[in-house]
Amino acid sequence: xxxxxxxxxxxxxxxxxxxxxxxxxxxxxxxxxxxxxxxxxxxxxxxxxxxxxxxxxxxxxxxxxxxxxxxxxxxxxxxxxxxxxxxxxxxxxxxxxxxxxxxxxxxxxxxxxxxxxxxxxxxxxxxxxxxxxxxxxxxxxxxxxxxxxxxxxxxxxxxxxxxxxxxxxxxxxxxxxxxxxxxxxxxxxxxxxxxxxxxxxxxxxxxx
Amino acid sequence: xxxxxxxxxxxxxxxxxxxxxxxxxxxxxxxxxxxxxxxxxxxxxxxxxxxxxxxxxxxxxxxxxxxxxxxxxxxxxxxxxxxxxxxxxxxxxxxxxxxxxxxxxxxxxxxxxxxxxxxxxxxxxxxxxxxxxxxxxxxxxxxxxxxxxxxxxxxxxxxxxxxxxxxxxxxxxxxxxxxxxxxxxxxxxxxxxxxxxxxxxxxxxxxxxxxxxxxxxxxxxxxxxxxxxxxxxxxxxxxxxxxxxxxxxxxxxxxxxxxxxxxxxxxxxxxxxxxxxxxxxxxxxxxxxxxxxxxxxxxxxxxxxxxxxxxxxxxxxxxxxxxxxxxxxxxxxxxxxxxxxxxxxxxxxxxxxxxxxxxxxxxxxxxxxxxxxxxxxxxxxxxxxxxxxxxxxxxxxxxxxxxxxxxxxxxxxxxxxxxxxxxxxxxxxxxxxxxxxxxxxxxxxxxxxxxxxxxxxxxxxxxxxxxxxxxxxxxxxxxxxxxxxxxxxxxxxxxxxxxxxxxxxxxxxxxxxxxxxxxxxxxxxxxxxxxxxxxxxxxxxxxxxxxxxxxxxxxxxxxxxxxxx
Numbered sequence: 001x002x003x004x005x006x007x008x009x010x011x012x013x014x015x016x017x018x019x020x021x022x023x024x025x026x027x028x029x030x031x032x033x034x035x036x037x038x039x040x041x042x043x044x045x046x047x048x049x050x051x052x053x054x055x056x057x058x059x060x061x062x063x064x065x066x067x068x069x070x071x072x073x074x075x076x077x078x079x080x081x082x083x084x085x086x087x088x089x090x091x092x093x094x095x096x097x098x099x100x101x102x103x104x105x106x107x108x109x110x111x112x113x114x115x116x117x118x119x120x121x122x123x124x125x126x127x128x129x130x131x132x133x134x135x136x137x138x139x140x141x142x143x144x145x146x147x148x149x150x151x152x153x154x155x156x157x158x159x160x161x162x163x164x165x166x167x168x169x170x171x172x173x174x175x176x177x178x179x180x181x182x183x184x185x186x187x188x189x190x191x192x193x194x195x196x197x198x199x200x201x202x203x204x205x206x207x208x
Numbered sequence: 209x210x211x212x213x214x215x216x217x218x219x220x221x222x223x224x225x226x227x228x229x230x231x232x233x234x235x236x237x238x239x240x241x242x243x244x245x246x247x248x249x250x251x252x253x254x255x256x257x258x259x260x261x262x263x264x265x266x267x268x269x270x271x272x273x274x275x276x277x278x279x280x281x282x283x284x285x286x287x288x289x290x291x292x293x294x295x296x297x298x299x300x301x302x303x304x305x306x307x308x309x310x311x312x313x314x315x316x317x318x319x320x321x322x323x324x325x326x327x328x329x330x331x332x333x334x335x336x337x338x339x340x341x342x343x344x345x346x347x348x349x350x351x352x353x354x355x356x357x358x359x360x361x362x363x364x365x366x367x368x369x370x371x372x373x374x375x376x377x378x379x380x381x382x383x384x385x386x387x388x389x390x391x392x393x394x395x396x397x398x399x400x401x402x403x404x405x406x407x408x409x410x411x412x413x414x415x416x417x418x419x420x421x422x423x424x425x426x427x428x429x430x431x432x433x434x435x436x437x438x439x440x441x442x443x444x445x446x447x448x449x450x451x452x453x454x455x456x457x458x459x460x461x462x463x464x465x466x467x468x469x470x471x472x473x474x475x476x477x478x479x480x481x482x483x484x485x486x487x488x489x490x491x492x493x494x495x496x497x498x499x500x501x502x503x504x505x506x507x508x509x510x511x512x513x514x515x516x517x518x519x520x521x522x523x524x525x526x527x528x529x530x531x532x533x534x535x536x537x538x539x540x541x542x543x544x545x546x547x548x549x550x551x552x553x554x555x556x557x558x559x560x561x562x563x564x565x566x567x568x569x570x571x572x573x574x575x576x577x578x579x580x581x582x583x584x585x586x587x588x589x590x591x592x593x594x595x596x597x598x599x600x601x602x603x604x605x606x607x608x609x610x611x612x613x614x615x616x617x618x619x620x621x622x623x624x625x626x627x628x629x630x631x632x633x634x635x636x637x638x639x640x641x642x643x644x645x646x647x648x649x650x651x652x653x654x655x656x657x658x659x660x661x662x663x664x665x666x667x668x669x670x671x672x673x674x675x676x677x678x679x680x681x682x683x684x685x686x687x688x689x690x691x692x693x694x695x696x697x698x699x700x701x702x703x704x705x706x707x708x709x710x711x712x713x714x715x716x717x718x719x720x721x722x723x724x725x726x727x728x729x730x731x732x733x734x735x736x737x738x739x740x741x742x743x744x745x746x747x748x749x750x751x752x753x754x755x756x757x758x759x760x761x762x763x764x765x766x767x768x769x770x771x772x773x
Contacts, residue, residue, distance in 0.1 A: 059512035060495055064454075098514040098671075099495030101454045117416030118611060118647045119573035121661055155498065155665070157455060158419030159239045160573035160645075161276025161580050172242030 041069040042080070049084055056085050059095055063102055072103045108143040108150035110188050113167040114181075117156030120164040128164060129153065131178035132185060148189055209474035210482045211360050214351065217473075221352035226287075229264040230310055233283040235340065236269035237426050238458060240279035244298070248280050251299040255306040265310060268349075271427020273340030275327060276580040283340070284309055293321040293328075326596040327578045332559070334567050335543035336583045339427035344462050347469040350430040356475050358546035362438050363483045366549075371442035372398055375545070377553035379565035384410055384501075384538030385616065385642045386718070387564070387631040393535065396525040397443040400533035405445035407436050407487075408529070408536040410506055411452045411459070414498035415614025416665065418645030420569040421539040423581050425452065425459035428543070429466035433489060435542030437476060438549055440487040443535050448489040449510055450539070454496050463491050498615075498669035502717045503536045505671065516673045517717035538643065540569060560586035564630035574611075574647040577602045584629070591625040594648055605650040609733070613642025615662045615669075616722035618729025619655060638729040640722070654751035655734040656741055659727045660688040666723040677720030680711035684727060691741050694754030698742055705731065 048065040052058030062081055067073055073096050082092040096102045114120075114129045129140055132151050136144055143150040159165045162174025166181055168188050176184075209217075225231070234240075234249040252267045273281045278295035284305065285291050292315050294305060301319060309315050321328065333339075342349040350356070362371050376391030397405060409432060413421040425432060436448045452460045467489050470476040478486040492510050499505045500515040507529050509515040528534025544566060548556045557565050564586040570593065573579045577599030584593065590610055594600070601607050609619040618639035620627065627633050631641050649658065667681035687704045690696035708724035708731075715721045731738065740746050745754045757765070 055512075057510075057512040060509065061493070061512075064493060064495065095512070095514055098516075099454075099497050101495035118614065118645065118658075118661070119417045119579075121416075122574050122647060122649055122653050122658070154455065155414065155496075155669075156416035156418070157238075158413070158422045159242060159276070160417050160419060160571055160647075161239050161279070162242060163573060163579075165242075172238065174239070174242055 044069045045081065045084075054085060056087055059085060059087065059092065060099070063092075063096055067102055072106050074104075106143070106147070108147050110148060110169055110185075111150045111152065111167075112169075112181075112185055112188070113152045113154050113157075114140070115155075115157045115159070115163070115165040115167070116153045117160060117163075119156075119160035123163045125164040128166070128176055128178045128181045131182055135182055135185075149185065211364060214356060214360060214475075214481065217348060218351045218354070218357075221348040225266075225352065227263070228266045229287055230266075231285040232265065232267045232305075232310070233270045233273075233285060233341065234267060235271070235273050235279060235281040237272040237276075237423060239272075239276040240281055243279045243296075245280035247299050248282060248297045248302045251302040252282075252306060255303055259306065259311065261310070268343045269345075270342060271339045271344045272336075272423040272581055274331070274336075274581045275321065275578060277578060278321070278580070281340075284315070286310075290323060293323075294319050295321050327580075327582070327599065330588075330592065330597050331583050332567050332585050333583050334547050334556075334559075335424060335431070335540060335569060336427070336581070337547070338431065339423065342428065344427055344429055345465055347430060347466065347473060347475075350428070354550065355430055355546075356434055356481075358549040359434050359437050359441075359475070360481050362441055362549050363481055363485055368398060368442045368444060371438060371549065374549060374553045375442070378548045378556040379553075379560075380541065380544055380548060380556065381564065381631065382538055383540035383544070383568065383643070385613065385640055387641060390537060390541055393525060393537070394439065394442055396523075397445075397533050397535040400526055402533045404447070404530075404532045405443055406529045406532055406534040407440045407443065407445045407448040408503075408507065408510065408534055409436055409448070409450040409539050409542055410501065410503065410536060411450055411456075411539045412494050412501045412506055413453055413456075413539075413643055414501045414669075415616070415643050415645050417571060417573050417611075417647045418614055418643045419571050420581065420644045422453070422456045422459050424539055424543050424569070425450075425456070426462055429459075429463045430470065431546060432463070432539055432542050433466055433470055433476065435545035436489060437480065437487050438545050439535055439537070439542065441485050443533075445535065446486050446488065448487060449492050449529075450489060451492045451494060451500070451506055451510060454494045460491055460493050467491065497671070498665075499671045499717070499719050502719055505717065506536070507534065514671075516671045517719075519716065540644070561628060561630045563632050568629070568641065568644055570629075570644045570646045572598050572646050572648070575601055575605065575650040575653070576648040586630045587628045589626050589628060590620060593629065593646065594625070598648065601648070601650050605652065607648065608651045608653060609649045609655065611639075611647040611649065611658065611726075612645065613640040613722075613725070614645050615665045616640055616718065616725055617642045617645075618725045619649070619658065619733060620729075621733040638725065638732060640725070652749055652751075654692075654747050654749035655730045655737050656688065656691050656747075657749075657751045659730045660685065660692055662726040663688055663723070666719065670719065670723075674714075674716035674720060676711045676714040677716065677723065680707055680715075680720070681723055683707055684711070684724070688727070690756070691738060692747075692752040693756045694741070694745050694752075695756035695758050696742050697758050697760070698739075701731070701738060701742070 045066050048062050078092050082089040140153050157165050164176050166173045166176045232252055256265050280297045282294045282297045283291050338353050372394045380390045381387040411421050494500050497515045500509045502517050505515040505517040524534040524536050560566050567583050567585050569583045607622050609621050611619050634641050663685040667685045670677045670681050672678045684707050687700050708728050712724045
């Protein structure tokens with residue numbers, strides 16, 4: 001069967017309604033080959049920028065990539081994105097703070113997310129959260145002072161059949177109790193992330 | 209790809225499936241994966257290698273099969289035999305399934321779900337027909353189950369007007385909550401003037417306790433894409449967007465993969481199925497804002513802005529994405545399109561009630577024995593869902609209420625268990641169909657606490673654009689907080705009612721307009737609980753602790769001599 005070539009990547013339509021008009025190939029300086037900080041993670045951002053052809057509408061996608069690469073959105077990172085997309089910094093900051101997904105503060109080495117959806121709530125997820133917060137001396141949404149653990153809440157992880165649900169470092173754990181949750185977080189804290197695993201993989205030239 | 213090539217592809221895949229004596233379907237959706245589904249699948253694959261069964265037995269990772277609380281679920285599909293579903297499969301059990309059932313033909317009945325079990329028998333699967341039976345990452349399996357035939361039929365035999373007319377006659381209504389007739393919306397966009405039009409699938413399923421859209425996107429992504437392509441043809445759009453919630457990474461990956469596969473086969477992209485119709489679909493990932501489930505906020509988010517709703521009119525059908533006419537429907541609505549086009553409007557209109565046609569997927573959760581995803585015809589009673597399909601309330605407790613529609617819905621008390629589940633009946637009860645979350649509560653749930661939970665949710669998720677919602681939800685939450693800590697008076701309940709009416713009538717978007725629903729419905733059906741909290745300082749469910757006193761009593765106490773306290 002003849003297979004057609006796909007046309008990706010391709011531009012997404014509709015630049016007309018963007019907040020700042022006036023862009024074009026001539027107006028845009030070439031992205032730096034190497035970021036001044038010589039941080040290769042910026043190349044990941046540049047790759048997403050290129051994929052969306054520096055469209056201002058792609059701001060949320062770029063922020064997603066930045067957060068994946070850096071773990072959180074620092075001020076200079078937001079400024080970098082604002083400059084690349086030719087958006088006012090206030091616009092980028094406004095979007096980054098609007099969505100719960102984007103974190104402007106560094107997160108802990110390990111993360112524990114407690115689902116607070118209705119199904120988990122009626123099965124006493126609040127008790128689990130209270131137990132975790134009490135044991136580690138922090139509030140929901142905070143990181144321990146030694147940056148080892150972040151405790152967050154989620155609105156619903158869509159695993160209501162297993163309620164109450166926790167996500168420990170990206171792994172979903174169902175049917176939790178305050179007791180089991182504390183024990184699992186302790187095991188999690190006992191495992192030391194290696195430096196290599198904590199950092200994003202270095203990018204090879206072929207990927208770029 | 210031409211129609212003939214599509215048929216050949218389907219035929220070839222069906223023949224390939226016939227070569228396997230037995231197919232082992234392992235559920236690979238989020239709940240089953242988190243209860244150990246990967247280990248089971250690996251064990252089965254290793255076992256097949258070990259017994260040299262590669263040629264006759266296949267292991268397939270499928271989407272959701274429904275009984276999520278009983279996961280990981282494995283279905284054994286033998287030729288000439290009814291399907292056998294195993295629940296709570298462990299790697300050890302997987303090994304035994306292979307040696308006993310597959311090799312010796314002796315099903316292990318102790319671990320199977322009986323086919324006549326109401327959870328399975330009472331369902332009618334239209335949208336989820338393929339879910340749990342096909343590998344969502346292989347387009348061939350979807351095509352083998354008559355996939356993309358409806359798109360082919362629409363493109364070759366029907367005009368856009370005829371497609372819209374079919375949807376109108378089918379009586380399909382939006383599955384996202386409000387229940388607006390889908391066909392009318394399609395006709396509005398079709399008739400709208402514009403050089404460019406867009407089709408958007410709303411997969412931002414923010415209601416806590418609802419995960420139908422996630423299951424559909426994860427289990428059968430091509431069904432959604434086909435529905436969108438038919439919609440694109442019907443309204444004259446050439447670009448589609450699927451907006452997926454940020455919490456659903458697997459759904460986004462599978463959709464991306466499905467789009468690439470369909471484009472490679474010429475089922476999406478340019479000159480689809482050798483016609484003059486071009487249609488592209490892009491995935492947009494949300495970033496955790498409940499308000500983005502509202503259509504105008506969702507479109508703002510697709511355009512990379514803060515997801516704040518804008519005033520309507522103009523409606524998206526006139527001026528949506530980048531000011532162009534935009535058709536926006538829920539993912540589940542698109543899931544209904546292909547069967548309607550393939551089997552006809554009359555077939556679909558025969559299912560359900562007079563006003564609500566077809567089936568609805570519910571995510572059954574909370575204090576009920578069988579939780580999971582169910583697809584039932586509209587007009588089934590709540591009692592059938594909770595006590596037959598759901599298997600009743602565990603631990604010998606009694607049913608107290610069912611919450612539908614998430615933070616926009618209400619609580620249905622036990623006296624209305626025989627209500628028909630359709631748009632109108634639920635609305636009369638002060639609840640809404642919503643996206644389909646159905647949370648069952650027993651007498652250990654405090655209804656005031658539940659109302660407070662939803663109000664906290666709405667206050668937190670309010671985007672802050674309009675005052676009634678931004679300030680009103682916070683004030684309502686404070687009153688509910690006072691009720692649950694013992695410092696409220698009966699006058700507070702009057703204020704609460706007034707605020708509910710104010711927020712409902714003056715908010716900008718659906719979030720604010722429906723935020724008072726949980727409070728209003730609990731005030732209506734469970735007023736005695738509010739009274740018990742305030743007058744008797746007693747929580748009937750034993751959830752709330754009363755460590756505060758009303759302000760006027762506080763003054764009274766201060767006047768008392770210190771020695772007395």
